[in-house]
Amino acid sequence: MKRMYISEIKPSSKQVLVKGWVQRIKLLGKIAFVVLRDSTGILQCIAKKNIKEFSNITQESVVEIKGIVKKSKQAKKGHELEISDLKVINKSKAPLPADVEKSKTFIDKRLDYRFLDLRRPEIQAIFKIQSEIANSFREFFYKKGFTEIQPPSIISSSSEGGTELFPVKYFEKKAFLAQSPQLYKQMLTSSLERVFMITPVWRAEKHNTPRHLNESRQMDIEVAFANQFEVMKELEEAVKYIVKKVLEKCKSELELLNLKLKIPKAVYLSYEQAIKKVNGKLGEDFTPKQEKKLCEMYPDTIVFTHSWPVALKPFYIMPKDENIKSKISEGFDALFNGMEISSGGQRIHIPKLLIEMLKLKKLNPKNFTDYVNSFEYGSPYHAGWSIGLERFTMTLLKLNNIRECTFFPRDRTRLTP
């Protein structure tokens, strides 16, 4: 008999074989109740024969059950499975180290036992939605004719400037884990023109906050012959598409998480307009509080802040009018539901200007020779952005900690499991 997933079972299904985990087991007189769970749902099962066999089955044991589907007034779904045969595949140790049924356990303990935490359908729902986010991101850009690329994760110099790099011993050379696919996606615009990727990145930032990870995943694009406004529009459309797909394909997950999503609107403000709106200081970055305040002014909206000061953007962002003396850049950020989900902009594609900017940012052009050279032989102007996959999942699902939507987070103190 072929195994059926719980979600495939209908009241009209007759004899079925199901496999999964014993979420709960209760013996009441001459009846045994087993709540069986697989990755698709939960099924109430009852046994009226050989009850003794059930007395030593522990919670979370893996079992396979053959039985007959019967209508039931007591069962939530209106049907249950009358067990004719139950086989224990692997008995779980008891007691469990963490409560798999309730969310009372603190996040640290839950992460210590993530494999068990993920047995909870509402935790699985977060990752099923994240899977749909990544899938619809890919789908959106494939449909538009972009090429998916696989850039290297071991790099020879910083791609974002700064010192937040994890060093790697690479034979006789010094290398680092990539902070971003930035330099590679840019180089590829001079051949493939429109590229996208989902890739892990590593940042050795020492702070431990609810919104930062030391290893995260980014959804990036880069487009030849585009400026900051054209790629902001791509971002707006991509996010709307992703939310539409999540609404269509993750109905039961959203219900489980008690979430009502709307396809977001978008607003475009210059950095100067935006910082004034939250009484921030011109020339300074937004504080987390100011980001939150700005988003509260525009509910269910992607808030774009464009034309940032050069001083607050990385070395590769184009200064206005291709002029090294400009104080304003062609760089932007996008905020959603209280925090930054993306940043991007038009890049410097002119080698001389790039070298000047590297120097201005106190970086050594020698460390960027290959990258700068790649713009010497016919490089178009280009622009792009990156959305943090976990950051976006966090804001979309209104989670209070980015670790909630990271399978096995890497942070300042956590390297296992």
Ligand code: AMO
């Ligand atoms: P940036 O550094 O702003 O830009 O990163 C892009 C997006 O990635 C997410 N993100 C993070 N998520 C979790 N933990 C972190 N430590 C972390 N750092 C960043 C955020 C952020 O908006 N190369 C540029 C992008 C570009 O210009 O194309 C870059 O990496 O959602």
